[in-house]
Amino acid sequence: MFKLIENNKNLQEYLLKFGVTEHPIQRELREYTLKNLGNAASMQISPDQACLLQFIIKSSNIQNCLEIGTFTGYSALSMALALPENGTIVTLDIDNKNTDIAKMYWNKLNVGKKIDFILGPALETMEELINLDRVFDLIFIDADKKNYKNYFLKSLELTEKDAIIIVDNTLWKGKVSDNNSNDEKTVEMKNFNNFIKDNRSIEKMILPIADGMTICRKI
Ligand SMILES: C[S@@+](CC[C@H](N)C(=O)[O-])C[C@H]1O[C@@H](n2cnc3c(N)ncnc32)[C@H](O)[C@@H]1O
Structure with a gap:
């Protein structure tokens, strides 16, 4: 076996304290989501994942992002903060019941102007973006799991060589390695x-961060 540190709550707190920088408004949005939506807040990416997205955006000179799965806007806010002044994010969700929360926080930091929310089934919206010849430097997939393969295939049509495609939840609570775990x-x-x-x-590589994140570079 390779070196592997067993993760636990203490280590996670240490990581957040020493390894992650989070803007106070990002934290406020996380806490607001938890307070108002309870368990559903676990749908948000974690602060270390947000930090990683920001690191990739800054170090790869990413200008245009597409996100599949907006929820209360934490990941979009995090990406928008890392983008250059003229950078943009298109973020897609089938549901707009949390969009007011997202917009409230995007506008608190004046990054709202970088973010374009599109309501509707993401596969259909992606098809429309393909027909409009849109191209993205980074695509973040974080919506319904049953469509991941379709989102990925459409992402290949919406990107050029060297683009980054990031897919969340790919270790799915650690259950992907368990032959006896066969729930849907x-x-x-x-x-x-x-x-x-x-x-x-x-x-590509799968990173064992949060619920697992696969990072791909188009070749
Ligand atoms: C895990 S949450 C996204 C979390 C968000 N990226 C964050 O970190 O705050 C998944 C979102 O995908 C949306 N979703 C589910 N099925 C969808 C579909 N077919 N098309 C678009 N969005 C969908 C849900 O409404 C939900 O808001």
Whole structure:
């Protein structure tokens, strides 16, 4: 076995304290979501994932992002903060019941002007973006798991060489490695990981951060 540190709550707190920078408004949005939406808040990416997205955006000179799955806007806010002044994010969600929360926080930091929210089933919106010849430097997939393969295939049509595609939840509570875990969501994620494993359009790695994140570079 390779070196592997067992994660626990203490270590996670240490990581957040020493390894992550979070803007006070990002934290406020996380806390607001938890207070008002309870368990659903676990849908948000974690602060270390947000930090990683920001790091990639800044170090890869990303200008235009597409996000599949907006929720209360934490990941979009995090990405917008890292983008240059003229950078943009298109973020898609099938549901707009949390969009007011998202917009309230995006506008607190004046990054709202960088973010374009589009309501509707993401596959249909992605098809429309393809027809408009839109191209993105980074696509972040974080919506319904059953469509991950379709989102990924559409993402390949919406990007050029060297673009980054990031997919959340790919270790799915650690259940993807368990042969006895065959519930619907786990199987969807196992299928996606299997599909992407030998895909020749990208190079990739799965990072054991939060619920697992696959980072791909289009080749
Ligand atoms: C995990 S949450 C996104 C969390 C967000 N990225 C964050 O970190 O704050 C997933 C979102 O995907 C949306 N969603 C589910 N199915 C969808 C679909 N078919 N098209 C677009 N959005 C969808 C849900 O409404 C939900 O808001």
